[in-house]
Amino acid sequence: MGIHQAANQLEQRKMDIKPRVGLLIIGIILLGANLRAPLTSVGPLVTSIRDNLGISNTLSGSLTTLPLLSFALLSPFAPRIARRFGMELTLFLSLVLLTIGIGMRSVGGVPTLFIGTILIGLAIAIGNVLLPSLIKHNFARNIGLMTGIYAVSMNLCGAIGSGISIPLASSSGLGWAGALGCWGILSLITVFLWMPQLRRPFNSGKDVQTAQKDKKINLWRSGLAWQITFSMGLQSFIFYTVITWMPEILEQKGMNADEAGWMLSIMQLAVIPITFLVPILAGRLQSQRLLVVPPVIFLISGIFGILSGSTLFIPVCMILIGIGVGTIFSLSMMFFSLRTQSTHEATELSGMAQSFGYLLAAIGPVLFGLLHDITHSWTLPLLMLAAISALIFIVGMRAGNNEYVTTQ
Template sequence: MGIPHTANQLEQPKLNIKPKIGLLIIGIILIGANLRAPLTSVGPLVASIRDSLGISNTLAGTITTVPLLAFAFLSPFAPKLARRFGMEFTLFISLILLTIGIGIRSFGGVETLFIGTILIGLSIAIGNVLLPSLIKHNFAQKIGMMTGIYAVSMNLCGAIGSGISIPISSLSGLGWTGALGGWGILSLLTIFIWLPQLRNRHKSMKPDQTAQKVKSINLWRSKLAWNVTLFMGFQSFIFYTVITWMPEILEQKGLNTHDAGWMLSLMQLAVLPITFLVPILAGRLQDQRLLIVIPAVLLIGGLFGILYGNTLLIPLWIIMVGIGVGFVFSLAMMFFSLRTQSTNEAAELSGMAQSFGYLLSAVGPVLFGGLHDITHSWNIPLLMLVLVSVLIFIAGMGAGKNEYVTSK
């Protein structure tokens, strides 16, 4: 039986307008900005890193995989850390860890490269999991808008990170270490902006009445929780696979290296308005199943277009895939709040979905490349992504139901 969305809103604390609420919003935007840029800035520099350190292609490829495994490992534990130390303080420590990781990664050695990358992955995992819960706690009546704002910040800075890495590394004396180390300035700024929130460390993530009622229920046994998890996971699978392999696919379609790289930027920029609008729209609906149809059609249509469509329309196919992935990501972020009754539950569901989701995303590029090696063609791997898009639709129809993960 569905639970009215309005009831969910009524059970949440009213929006508390504090004198420094603007500083909190700025802090959330800045934390969002730190969640992708330190990772997306690496991709364009992988060849430079490989040649500079004299490492193999295989080892260089793991630079982008290690953070995803860190996400999968730490995500389930992030809610427990937040309950133990307070959500604001846990995010503060994650920002410090991120800054240290960025610094260590930029020392210029093989060992420090991977140590820093691991620290970056662990710190970003905490932000990924806790931000939706923080928004649910502080902006119960504005979940859609605030989710959209931080998602836009995350994706915009992620796109900027991909675009400016090469130009910055080309500046005299900077190289790849300077290009990657520069993101420490952003994380350091965020630390100082976030400092005032530490006074609230004892107010967030306290077990409320609702949380105590459902404390004994295991989300891993909830069918709805698994639908949300698979919805998030399959989206990550497609996104990281496309980011890894699409330039090479497009080069075989006739595009030059420069144009193929710009297609990825186009895909990420196309996501921006979607990541803002979709959470707002989803937050106003009691049932989100109708929205699931849109990204499924876009993903399947875009992938078939890349497979069999006119190469002159490649920008259109890429935009369709980008909007489809961004649509699913935004809905998944909203489901963490809409399918739960408390801040604690939102954090637990976020941890579960992102742990399994990023584990899937780590498998995706490897499986995709393996299928290409076996078949010597991109057709079967791309058809696999079409199948995954169908699975997104199936999981989404379950996740979009107007229920709570702890409903019986």
């Protein structure tokens, strides 16, 4: 009788786990969807926001920079917050904060616009840091697949956010505030669908035991951790610089504003299949050094293709740049899991890499613009991006080694 009871209990436990896993996967997909769209939807509407509120170009330009600075500010503290309140609750509170931030940003006033933008940046910073370690903890045998799934969700919604902002604002009559406010619906839905994780966090017992055993670590003294950090930071530097300045570069090469905007969309769409396939491939390899070579070649080829001045090959060049940054981004996300031995270490490494990484990303567009102002040409700024690509190769080859950040 005891054997039958034990078998029944085991079977019941298996049946109980399946829906929990399904809800967790859905929650991860929706979390990923909220990490880019509230930001990428702003760029196409900056001119409308500026003209409607009567603010300067400097202030309107800071709508892109403020979230990146928020990422850099909060990312190092996200692991501590998660250890204090639990990962599931921390992510839930970040979703609530994100929804509040989107609502405040869409009220229509200048103060609420910037306060809301800062809140959005702080909320997304939590998700950026914690999601890779959440996947490592709950899906240790399928890290590559789950990383690919959430990265696709993130980049797909980011591309959609860029594409539908203008139609939502103009064609539907919502204006810029309504178009940006629509993303609050997605975050609110995610809040409700994440609630089951608060009741019974999947595999939480193991997390508590791991947290108790983990000794205090200082990854800022780890050479490998710094290589991963620079890999993350340098690709962010290129991505956000291209997003900011490429439309203007292409317009000066003869494209109209709509065509230049479509080139950015093509670049972001090229990222989507890469961010799904690369994590799966990386997860099956002991060393990821070979995966570093092709994206660097693609990046340098795309940048020199833009420099050549021919508009004929610009779509191909944008695809190459998209594949390049997408591959390095995916590898960086995987390094947080592959180069650490516990959820605690993965969270710490993610916080370190994203803090410094997004600080570099915030500097990139400013430095690129400064070089253009000094030289009155796009040649030197683009050559700088090519040099940054070469640096990615150097740090990426080191980060791709099959070793752990705390056992070098």
